[in-house]
Amino acid sequence: xxxxxxxxxxxxxxxxxxxxxxxxxxxxxxxxxxxxxxxxxxxxxxxxxxxxxxxxxxxxxxxxxxxxxxxxxxxxxxxxxxxxxxxxxxxxxxxxxxxxxxxxxxxxxxxxxxxxxxxxxxxxxxxxxxxxxxxxxxxxxxxxxxxxxxxxxxxxxxxxxxxxxxxxxxxxxxxxxxxxxxxxxxxxxxxxxxxxxxxxxxxxxxxxxxxxxxxxxxxxxxxxxxxxxxxxxxxxxxxxxxxxxxxxxxxxxxxxxxxxxxxxxxxxxxxxxxxxxxxxxxxxxxxxxxxxxxxxxxxxxxxxxxxxxxxxxxxxxxxxxxxxxxxxxxxxxxxxxxxxxxxxxxxxxxxxxxxxxxxxxxxxxxxxxxxxxxxxxxxxxxxxxxxxxxxxxxxxxxxxxxxxxxxxxxxxxxxxxxxxxxxxxxxxxxxxxxxxxxxxxxxxxxxxxxxxxxxxxxxxxxxxxxxxxxxxxxxxxxxxxxxxxxxxxxxxxxxxxxxxxxxxxxxxxxxxxxxxxxxxxxxxxxxxxxxxxxxxxxxxxxxxxxxxxxxxxxxxxxxxxxxxxx
Amino acid sequence: xxxxxxxxxxxxxxxxxxxxxxxxxxxxxxxxxxxxxxxxxxxxxxxxxxxxxxxxxxxxxxxxxxxxxxxxxxxxxxxxxxxxxxxxxxxxxxxxxxxxxxxxxxxxxxxxxxxxxxxxxxxxxxxxxxxxxxxxxxxxxxxxxxxxxxxxxxxxxxxxxxxxxxxxxxxxxxxxxxxxxxxxxxxxxxxxxxxxxxxxxxxxxxxxxxxxxxxxxxxxxxxxxxxxxxxxxxxxxxxxxxxxxxxxxxxxxxxxxxxxxxxxxxxxxxxxxxxxxxxxxxxxxxxxxxxxxxxxxxxxxxx
Numbered sequence: 001x002x003x004x005x006x007x008x009x010x011x012x013x014x015x016x017x018x019x020x021x022x023x024x025x026x027x028x029x030x031x032x033x034x035x036x037x038x039x040x041x042x043x044x045x046x047x048x049x050x051x052x053x054x055x056x057x058x059x060x061x062x063x064x065x066x067x068x069x070x071x072x073x074x075x076x077x078x079x080x081x082x083x084x085x086x087x088x089x090x091x092x093x094x095x096x097x098x099x100x101x102x103x104x105x106x107x108x109x110x111x112x113x114x115x116x117x118x119x120x121x122x123x124x125x126x127x128x129x130x131x132x133x134x135x136x137x138x139x140x141x142x143x144x145x146x147x148x149x150x151x152x153x154x155x156x157x158x159x160x161x162x163x164x165x166x167x168x169x170x171x172x173x174x175x176x177x178x179x180x181x182x183x184x185x186x187x188x189x190x191x192x193x194x195x196x197x198x199x200x201x202x203x204x205x206x207x208x209x210x211x212x213x214x215x216x217x218x219x220x221x222x223x224x225x226x227x228x229x230x231x232x233x234x235x236x237x238x239x240x241x242x243x244x245x246x247x248x249x250x251x252x253x254x255x256x257x258x259x260x261x262x263x264x265x266x267x268x269x270x271x272x273x274x275x276x277x278x279x280x281x282x283x284x285x286x287x288x289x290x291x292x293x294x295x296x297x298x299x300x301x302x303x304x305x306x307x308x309x310x311x312x313x314x315x316x317x318x319x320x321x322x323x324x325x326x327x328x329x330x331x332x333x334x335x336x337x338x339x340x341x342x343x344x345x346x347x348x349x350x351x352x353x354x355x356x357x358x359x360x361x362x363x364x365x366x367x368x369x370x371x372x373x374x375x376x377x378x379x380x381x382x383x384x385x386x387x388x389x390x391x392x393x394x395x396x397x398x399x400x401x402x403x404x405x406x407x408x409x410x411x412x413x414x415x416x417x418x419x420x421x422x423x424x425x426x427x428x429x430x431x432x433x434x435x436x437x438x439x440x441x442x443x444x445x446x447x448x449x450x451x452x453x454x455x456x457x458x459x460x461x462x463x464x465x466x467x468x469x470x471x472x473x474x475x476x477x478x479x480x481x482x483x484x485x486x487x488x489x490x491x492x493x494x495x496x497x498x499x500x501x502x503x504x505x506x507x508x509x510x511x512x513x514x515x516x517x518x519x520x521x522x523x524x525x526x527x528x529x530x531x532x533x534x535x536x537x538x539x540x541x542x543x544x545x546x547x548x549x550x551x552x553x554x555x556x557x558x559x560x561x562x563x564x565x566x
Numbered sequence: 567x568x569x570x571x572x573x574x575x576x577x578x579x580x581x582x583x584x585x586x587x588x589x590x591x592x593x594x595x596x597x598x599x600x601x602x603x604x605x606x607x608x609x610x611x612x613x614x615x616x617x618x619x620x621x622x623x624x625x626x627x628x629x630x631x632x633x634x635x636x637x638x639x640x641x642x643x644x645x646x647x648x649x650x651x652x653x654x655x656x657x658x659x660x661x662x663x664x665x666x667x668x669x670x671x672x673x674x675x676x677x678x679x680x681x682x683x684x685x686x687x688x689x690x691x692x693x694x695x696x697x698x699x700x701x702x703x704x705x706x707x708x709x710x711x712x713x714x715x716x717x718x719x720x721x722x723x724x725x726x727x728x729x730x731x732x733x734x735x736x737x738x739x740x741x742x743x744x745x746x747x748x749x750x751x752x753x754x755x756x757x758x759x760x761x762x763x764x765x766x767x768x769x770x771x772x773x774x775x776x777x778x779x780x781x782x783x784x785x786x787x788x789x790x791x792x793x794x795x796x797x798x799x800x801x802x803x804x805x806x807x808x809x810x811x812x813x814x815x816x817x818x819x820x821x822x823x824x825x826x827x828x829x830x831x832x833x834x835x836x837x838x839x840x841x842x843x844x845x846x847x848x849x850x851x852x853x854x855x856x857x858x859x860x861x862x863x864x865x866x867x868x869x
Contacts, residue, residue: 350767351767352763352766352767374771374772377766377769378769378771379769380769381767381768381769382769385767385768386764386767388760388763388764390760393759393760393761394760394761394763394764395761395764396761396765396779396782396783397761397783398782398783399782407765407768407770407778408768408769411768411769411770411771411774412769454764457764457768
């Protein structure tokens, strides 16, 4: 390693020009990256972390952005801020490369992956022939773990993880000195995420590339980064070796960010620290269901749901014979990777999807036909309510909060306008919003507040079962902690029964009494929380647990994957 | 949205011009009463010293005087200003009524078809294709005379309401198709959005979803469509009257004034200028207003 940093950022400030005047996205950020080092840039949405990544490639639109400070590359010390476009062209992709979050967007759908990687090589090696570029591309594919024979495939033939490997191959084919990875694994399932992170780590240590890893996930940083830099509102709060920051953070925000996401070691059911309350009163006893459930509230028996095939293709089974139940007052966690049929089961239980076969029962009554029978669905929705994943999409943008929260009351009760308004105000207070927000529209709220509105709407008619479909996965970690705390409080206060769907094992462990694990539409394992996490019976559950990133290494060393006990 | 519109100076100016024309149309009887003329009286023929024996205004610039501010019509000698003011009424009445009918049919059909899909959607697409393939202009030109020969006796003249009705009918029959097609697409993408599913999960009926969830989200494209459709109808109506198949005498009409102005253009060019400029101003202002409304409703527009 030379003394010279591979990338050195000094007093970087980025300002966007908008119709409402300049908005400062990044202020006075400085850091250095040594060759071969991995620096984690951690922060929540809006903290300016992606803006720094773009500035390091000088990708900002000069007409709308003002970049000040210096971004120097190692070697000749070229300053990318203010460099000419022709100089930048030689740098981008050759000396500094970028990996984006969404691999499907980053790849051209019309070209084969081999051709796209070869193209990336030929851009910077104009004298290289087609044959040479093709050979290089094939070799690079092998290096990222894709057989060279698949070079003639198009991106849509590949899985999400493989696409991200292709993007990494494209970024690394010119042996860049610096690699910028903007949320490279956020869109991937935990197991695949694990594989891709390991791959990045291997390639980096082979080639000595310095890497800037931009992420919101402290777990990913803990696993891969040597040093980390915590960003908030465009400012760098704290920088240092990963281990030190994880074990003894100096800034309260860092503390909250690290503690906000539950891990597989936190006490289940305890209140999570948030930015406003970094050290809540801790519970040392795990939550245990107050009374053993006397009876079954909702259940599916041998449920099968097929998605209709496109263009006369055969129907594709989403759920293949699952039997599950939720008891009175209990929280059942439904875990699985994307495509495992979690959401489809939730929709069958709420009467939004008709089961192809099997039975859906609520409180002893067969409600399988609710998807086609409006009256039955209406009766069912009196007792079963859904909280959606995406608080942006699930609220009507043209309605006020009052209209949104009172819609279920209009449908199910004969309260008059003022009574509905009173109940709406009461609900908003219950979910931690002010009744003065009633006349506002959803776009005036942040993601966490919108999710609270969604929860208030679900609680309006005092349902007996609430189905929460990934209610926190679209939220930032500290907001996620607030919403989880809220859900735990409401569960205690109202004695709710819940079906909680998530891909995040730690959240499920923290929140749920019983866990059901799904894989490709089939039930792999179901059992009480501690049994599933401490002694998983199915190999698939063990695999999931092994892939899950852990923050705090028990021995202070490099984070290890805790081997599942049992 | 109102704020965005307020910042748009062109939008404000065009809104004022359109508003001015609307006030003219509404207050036409009041204005002509104050002005002391009416649009049908033949001042040139009844009074001396206004028209030459050939029927041309004697005074320069089409007979502009303190008495007749915009001059008098060659031939019959009616007052140009009074005719213009009543002409706005004709244009706006036809265009406004047609736009209202188009809006109602377009919204109901478009939203319903977008939400229902399936067989209804295929039937709708077929009907739309037939209507779009129809030679609408020929239909417009021929329908007026056909109605006249069928329903009006040889001796009588066609009542004004029947002429208006025919025009409104034709504009509506062809006008709702593009609006309904736009709304069908809008609703098809809206109903895949999660908030519609959320409403279904709350137990909402179809009616609730269409009227309370979907409709508030489609009024923006409807507004834009209508502000652009009204000037198109005004020009088409003027064009039909120019061709002699629109609104007949004695109802004042800009298109017919332009047609008459073209006949006497060499002897009395002034008579063509007033209705021509009025029509240009009105259509331009309405189109600019449509642009401004579209920009104000679309947060992505960057100027």
